[in-house]
Amino acid sequence: MSAYFLLDEQRLRSMETKLAEVMPISMLERGWDYYRREKVLSVQVMDGASIYGAVRGADIYAVTLDGDDFGFSACTCPFNGFCKHMAAVYFAYCAYAGESPDEVYNRLLYGGGLIPAEDGGTPAAGRLPVPETPIPPADWAEEMEGLYGETWRQCRHSLHPLQSVLTSLKGSSKTWDPELRRMHWMLATLFVAEQAERAYSMTDTYSRYYYEMAFARMTEPWLDAFHEMAAELRPSELSETAREAVRSLNQFFHDRDMDREHQLHRWEALYFSLWAKLTVDPAWSGPEKERLERRLNEAKAAGRQSFFYPMALAFVAFIEGRDEKAIVLLRETDFNKTALLACDCALQRLEEGGWTALADWMGYLYEGLRIERKSRAFGPFLNMCRFADERQPENPVWQRYLVSFLPYSYSVLTDHWVQKGQFGEWADLQLLLGIEPDEIDAQLSREVTKQAPHALLPLYHQAIDTAIRARNRQGYRHAVKLMKKLEKLYKALKQTGRWTRYVDGIVRKHQRLRALQEELWRGKIIR
CATH class of the missing domain: 1.20.58 (Methane Monooxygenase Hydroxylase; Chain G, domain 1)
Structure with missing residues (x-):
């Protein structure tokens, strides 16, 4: 953006001061609302001195903000005076010039960080006064x-x-x-x-x-x-x-x-x-627990199902270290509505290394997720299983949880096993699900090829057999394409002898498939 299309700093500051002096509070607020609702259609600077803009209201109005003499500013709307359209154009210009409209709005409305008048006189008038003594909090x-x-x-x-x-x-x-x-x-x-x-x-x-x-x-x-x-x-x-x-x-x-x-929001999380x-202060937690229990009993007496009050009491119990009591309280609620709280509690115990309590929380989540697969807690649960297995690898339950949710946990489990170097398990998973080498993420494939190329061999063998079983020319061509990549793997492993024996086996096994033999010859797999 060329400086020619911006007001110079002195003129901009002067305009803001004049705007604050003459613009009524109501017009500033309504202009801000127009700006936020994207009512300003265009804004530009002419001759480096004045701001021109167009605003959509009941009609489309043209606005001029004069940077040399703000009193000559004008708008084509019916209002006789400094209007909301002028304010909206000014806020839009600030955004255009790279200033924060929010900060400008605060300065104009409340006087924070005011720009002094050029004559050194009093600050801009017409703003809401800041009370010396706030109103009582109970009235806020x-x-x-x-x-x-x-x-x-x-x-x-x-x-x-x-x-x-x-x-x-x-x-x-x-x-x-x-x-x-x-x-x-x-x-x-x-x-x-x-x-x-x-x-x-x-x-x-x-x-x-x-x-x-x-x-x-x-x-x-x-x-x-x-x-x-x-x-x-x-x-x-x-x-x-x-x-x-x-x-x-x-x-x-x-x-x-x-x-x-x-x-729309997780209000319980805000609470x-x-x-x-x-809750760490008995002076606060004692009365609050009594209040929550009273509200919960009132809901039960009225025959209403509440999830907030049991959840709130469970949270207090969790903070006090009574995890078993917290889980009992959560069992009284709809799992889908309280599962995210259980995730929060489990994550905190994981970060603290509280393995006994973590096992209880993860067991509770596992039971619920076996039924409610669409719960928002599913992703966090899988990630916590992964983190727990990294920190407590001697405990097999974390990987068992991950495996039990296949195929939904495929992505997390795949990344986890590669990161831990469990390439055998990783390869077995791909074979189990029938994943072909070409279907594996490119970055992940490069990582496995670099660290454990031997793990890819059975994947290629299975994919080649599947392609040949298609019994058509397209399948044979795909098989040859895979075999070319497999050949590179065998050579990288310095196992050319195994590669030769593998090709001989394919040729003998499918010697009656003339079309396959032709594709092997064309692909120079055999000569």
Whole structure:
């Protein structure tokens, strides 16, 4: 991108300052929404001084942002003043110029990292004031709902409107005490995630898979940030206000229906991320366990099947080292809904080297996966079997698990045996499943050829016999092609005598197949 097509730094900073001074908050927010919804059709710089853009609204409007005198900026829309289309074009230009639109939006709306006015006067006006004293944590969720509780209705095809909500909520508390700011950001993340759930619940059955993939990609970085912030909690160092904020976070989970069907996110994982830090403190874990048990008993009394409360109690038991009790609790639930938690617990025990507990968790998973092959826990289970066998090779159960799930475990088992140098077992597996040498991944084939070329010999023998049994010219040609590669293997192994005897055997065995004899001659296998 040529510098000619960009505003110079001084003019850009001046434009941002003027924009912050004259643009109403409502227009900035609506302009941000237009930008996120990709309403800006084009943006360009003319003569290095002004930004021109086109925005799709009720009609297509032309926008001019004058870099020399912002007061001459204009838009062809009916609104008389500085409008949302101007703001949208400015955000689009920032993205075009390589700046972060999110950071620019925060600066304009909340004053963080403000660009001083050229005359050294007061900072840009018209922004939301940052409260000196935050509102009580118990009121955070209610305030968020009041401000943005209907935003999910705008998310018909994308969650972009929620990005601006999250940015706004984070910006409103960015000058707070770091401890409280972290709690507020965590609750803001839960709030927008729940908004995403509401949008997802309104999708039709036929489009649900597409929306699940698209929405999940959008929310993934938000949830990752939540887990990271939760990992930074220090329960013993929390102030009373921060403890109130934690209670507000926990209440958010208890207020929503955690047993809801067709959820976009793993809400139990978010809950566990918070409680992994809190449960080590009896002052937190004691009351929470009582609450969970009470809720579970209420569900049973009402005849409702709950998977969240047994799972939550199982997680607490796991953290306390009572793995057997945790597994008993999980057996009360639908395996498909709790299997990923079991995977998380098993992985932690694997990393710790807790082999006895790991065996219990893997046994539980194995029992469930024998019935529920389509469970999302299947892949993690196979990988954990592989890692466990690498760290505890003397225990045969890990490979037995892998073998028992053939052919579904073929890929994992194949890579595992090659990595461990078990080429005999690897070759037997290929023979068992009728895998031809040409069907093996090229990189894997090179690895085996380099380390154990002898393991490939029986594969070629079997493939050649299969091709000849086709009893047609195409099969014979394929057999000759395989024999040429086999010849190279025998020569690399310096076993030309065995190669000669093998060819003689093929010729004698199939001497009545004239077409085969012709193809062997044409391929110079025999002379």
